[in-house]
Amino acid sequence: MTYHSNFDVDIVMKTLGTVGAKYPEGTPEDEALRIASVALLYLRDIQKLDEYRDYFRRFFTYKPVTIAQTFATREEADKWLARGNAKDGDLVKIADQGFVVYEMPKGLKFVPRPLPEELEPPDSK
Helix, strand or coil, X not given: CCCCCCCCHHHHHHHHHHHHCCCCCCXXXXXXXXXXXXXXXXXXXXXXXXXXXXXXHHHHHCCCCCCCEEECCHHHHHHHHHCCCCCCCCEEEECCEEEEEEEECCEXXXXXXXXXXXXXXXXXX
16 A cells, blocks of 8 residues: 555544544544544644654555575675576675675675674663
8 A cells, every 4th residue: 555645634534533433432442543633733733834744754665684695705706696586686695794785887896884883872771
């Protein structure tokens, strides 16, 4: 399903009202729909709807970075690259270091890049 971040708040509110009418007042469903409705109105009232739309777009288009291949040595990785199995943009792990495959004029090449776990913020303990 495609999600459109430039949604019309009034249409969303009308839809939430239609759905909410199917649930008796005071039910968990009624409460959840009221909370969602008021949150959306609040964002519009404080003029943060555009920020929410950006968050909404990123939320539904986010694709986690995954490692395409892992190699114990650079030699193994170079053989894999030479076989033509790699594609531009692949993230690989070679001897516990991150590399991304880049397509260059003379062919594919490994370029150093941090691994996903190296980019995560430290624990806030």
